[in-house]
Amino acid sequence: MENHGKRHGGRPSTSRRAFLATSAAASLTAGVAGCMGGSGSGSSEPVTYISNNNSPQFQEMLTGFADQFEEERGIEVDIEFTEIGGDYGQRVSQLIQAGNPPDIINAEQFRIGAYATQDILRPVDDIIEAVEEEEEEVQDKFGFVYEGANRLVPAVSSVTNNWYRTDVYDELGLDAPTTWEREREAAQAIMEADNDLYGLGYTTSATVYGSYHAWCRLWGNGAQVATRDGDTVEVALDSGANRDRVREVLERAQQMVEYSPTATNWDWGEIYESYAGGTTATAVYSGGRPKTQSIGQDREWADTTKRVNNSYNSSNQNSSLGNSAATGYALLQGSDNPEGAKEFVQYMVTGDRLVEYARALRFHNIPIYESWYEPGSAYREGWDYLNENFEEETIQSEREALFSDNTQPFTAETEPANPYASPAFTSFQLGQMFYDVTEGGLGIDEAIDQAATTLRENTGME
Amino acid sequence: MSTVSDGVRAVVPTRWQRKTNGVLASVFERDKTLLALCLTPALALFILIALLPMVWAFNLSLYEVSTLSPIWEWTGPGRLVDIVTSSGFQIAFGRSLVFGFGSVAFQLIAGVGLALLVNKEFKGAVLARALALLPYLVPAVVIGMVGQFMLNAQYGIINLLLLRVGVLDNPVAFLGLPETAMVTVMIVGSWKFAVFVTLLTLARLQSIPEHFYEGATMCGANAYQKFRDITLPRIKNVILIAALLRTLWMFNKFDIIYIMTRGGPGESTTTIPLLAYEIAFNQYNLGEAAGIAALMFVFLAAWSVLYFRVAEPEQEVRVA
Amino acid sequence: MTQVVGNYISYGQAARIKSVSYQIVVWATLLVLMFPIIWVIVGAFSGLDALLSGSLSAIFASVTIEPVRQVFFASNFFVYYRNSIVVAAGVVIFTVTASTLAGYGLTRVQFRGKKWFARLILFGYMFPPLLLSIPMYQIWRQLGLLNSHLGLILAESSVPLPFGIWTMWLFFQTVPLDYEESVWMAGGSRWHSFKDIALPQAAPGMIAVGIFAFQSSWNNYTYPKVLIAEDSLRPLTTGITQYAVQNYVFWNQVMAVVFTIIIPAFLLVYFLQKYLLEGYKATA
Secondary structure (H helix, E strand, O other): OHHHHHHHHHHHHHHHHHHHHHHHHHHHHHHHHHHHHHOOOOOOOOEEEEEOOOOHHHHHHHHHHHHHHHHHHOOOEEEEEOOOOHHHHHHHHHHHHOOOOOOEEEEEHHHHHHHHOOOOEOOOHHHHHHHHHHOOOOOHHHOOEEOOEEOOEEEEEEEEEEEEEHHHHHHOOOOOOOEHHHHHHHHHHHHHHOOOOEOOOOOOOOOHHHHHHHHHHHHHOOOOOEEEEOOEEEEOOOOHHHHHHHHHHHHHHHHHHHHOOOOOOOOHHHHHHHHHOOOEOEEEEEOOHHHHHHHHOOOOOOOOEEEEOOOEOOOOOOOOOEEEEEEEEEEEOOOOOHHHHHHHHHHHOOHHHHHHHHHHOOOOOEEOOHHHHOOOOOOOOOOHHHHHHOOHHHHHHHHHHHHOOOEEOHHHHOOOOOOOHHHHHHOOHHHHHHHHHHOOOOOHHHHHHHHHHHHHHHHOOO | OOHHHHHHHHHOOHHHOOOOOHHHHHHHHOHHHHHHHHHHHHHHHHHHHHHHHHHHHHHHOOEEEEOOOOOEEEOOOHHHHHHHHOHHHHHHHHHHHHHHHHHHHHHHHHHHHHHHHHHOOOOOHHHHHHHHHHHHHOOHHHHHHHHHHHHOOOOOHHHHHHHHHOOOOOOOOOOOOHHHHHHHHHHHHHHHHHHHHHHHHHHHHHOOOHHHHHHHHHOOOOHHHHHHHHHHHHHHHHHHHHHHHHHHHHHOOOHHHHHHHOOOOOOOOOOHHHHHHHHHHOOOEHHHHHHHHHHHHHHHHHHHHHHHHHHOOOOOOOOO | OOOOEOOEOOHHHHHHHHHHHHHHHHHHHHHHHHHHHHHHHHHHOOOHHHHOOOOHHHHHHOOOOHHHHHHHOOOOHHHHHHHHHHHHHHHHHHHHHHHHHHHHHHHHOOOOOHHHHHHHHHHHHOOOHHHOHHHHHHHHHHOOOOOOHHHHHHHHHOOHHHHHHHHHHHHHHOOOHHHHHHHHHOOOOHHHHHHHHHHHHOHHHHHHHHHHHHHHHHOOOHHHHHHOOOHHHOOHHHHHHHHEEOOEEOHHHHHHHHHHHHHHHHHHHHHHHHHHHHHHHHHO
């Protein structure tokens, strides 16, 4: 009993003191950061950059850029290497919350909206102008405009590829999986041929890849996730004719999972591994990984792996609609050396550095400048990896797809761009909807309503 | 108060007191200085690493905060009520109960069994004990990765073996089906941590002097009686505290589940920590995530207080 | 002794059969328990292709030391290894010392609120750690302990310490006060009775705490991630993440890394219990 009383007497005051200490520490930190932020330009603070690629090869390359840059311009750059994925977001968030944001972060087009809507990204129009002067025009679809200003400096992009094994397709006399019907027929025929090979990897998972796959499938039927009404962005999944299109996609999903291994928890890794590992004959991917991985593993189908665009429902579309996902750099508000950061980003995305960087990505991500695809360009000339593994047809087909008007980022469903596309994407609700109607045992209409409601609650869309 | 020693010291000449270490000896002599030495490091770390961050997080849960913005807007304790009443939280909490208590039950049975098994002396016992403790030393992150690798439907060894033996006709995606995902995650997650129970129990078993058992044997006790009267009373409290700690840790377990399933398929393995993660880093709502974490803390604290009352794990038996 | 009378077997034979079958059970159980580790070792010496092929014979045919070699010659591997050892050693020493002292203090000094002090320190385990890294980063920054091994050792010690205190508290409770009192009777100081009487009897507990502290530091991923940004100070756990980059996992290299992580852990457990437990049993 005595102990009891003492506890009650003791704890509140401890908590209060602790709380005061924390808030003092927090405000001190914020204050210090504020002062530094104010005197940002021309400061001698090193430029800080949190990189999301920590493979030894990238570490060496980026450190090399930084050293070279410091030698040429006299500005120091500190790079911290973190792995891509959840950890990257956690690290950036930690630094922002501590009032110590880095100058430069890596940003993907489908994530950048989440940063932009918090008003923490600096405009980068001047960098893009300078880059265009040095290289060539940067198409709008590779950037991201928020409140009238560009917020992303794109470096490379990837495009929706429906990779398929021509060896299998040819042997069975199948057409390339360009349309829904052809894709389904091929999948069925491959399953029936019974050689331990599934028709395709039809993913129904609440993961990053699951979101990507779901969104591409919706576009294959001309269905939209969002629409704009003046200043507000609305969820379009469950309204009007669009709802019918979503329903058709989900009905087809129920059918297509029959031709796929269980893919209820697949992310990027599983889809390309299943293709390169010889389990599936067709795989939708953002970029070249199914092919580059097959090359890396020396598969006999590495050479016969070819691409077509995102498959579409030929009964109501007459062309494919695919996604382009640019990645590059963004600058954070409140950081110490924004001027130096601008110079360094511009340095990284131009000249030899961009060539070296793009090559290191092995044609998984591809250049955003059309002239680079010409044989003999600085990018292609003397690059054995590309010229020996990718036949001209595939290279030009990716180029054509990337620069076609039928290829757009997910943000382009609305005009001006939908800043909530990225929270919608990373909430995984689209993948969840596909899961609900296949493995999850929910009715199609129920699943659509549920996804739409959750998106309205969590993304800033109405 | 150690009055006995004080009393004894009063009648013992000073030169009899051995002073092997001047400073330490004098610190140990007085209760207050001994206590200060004993408890200060623990207390300081507790405040810096547990208390302050927890207060910060509790405070955070009362604000509307984006994960990506340093601006905090007051929203108040109503937030916690909203979370508790939301179906997403309730379902995830139910999964946490299944995962938490299910894993701990599994770990206790397997862990104590293993400890009893390798406690006996036989040729190679030292090696057997070291091997038995080994899973505990494998990083959790790695276990998640290796588990995922071994359970893969296409090339995983588990499927290969089960197919070869004939238990399965077709490969099964253990982590991809809602019926099997939770159980699989619980088993993989318990593989390592059952050994934590083994470690504690074994250490305790090893400190029971052999002559206790010899004496009992001479009195004609059978194996069960020896276990009940000698072993069990001595390992009871260690098991009780292991059960409590494991419960706290399993309820907050994140890495293994995240690596193996990301909370899927669908949301079938989304426990509270995964829900908090999803909300903080995919929906960018840091304040709400803090609220979810704070509620988890409240539940675990209430559970622990109840557990302390009922089980009294700190009252070790006195062995005179 | 081993005389056989009719259908009966002698006591000695029965005991031997019992002992052999017991050992079979033990090793069979361990084999099942060890299976994931065995598979890690197989993986560490296999080709990536074979591992992903889904064929056992391909896996066993692809034996190679290449993954282990690649890991060993990877940039900074030995630097990470050294950092891990330094930090783990620091954490073990700090934790075992602090929890032994606290355990002794809690049993030998009576004070009000003792029980609640011990209970309160467990509350640190109750908050989901996910969000605590943000304030922790801020506090360590204020203290100037970011990017230092000392800062990392202190932070990582916070994990095993509450557990260690409880374990040692429970262990010291079983060391009868009588023995110590007799030392004091003989004129020994309390320091002496602690060092020579209480401590040896609590040795198994200290080993358990030591192993716990070691594994906790050796496997800690979150704290170095939050507190160490400089590559040359990183321990293995955060240093080696480069084997799983951008959705591309080099499984055999990951296994090779795990293999090298497990070895020192195994040696530690083996020798710790071999020497210390046997030493203890001899004196008990």
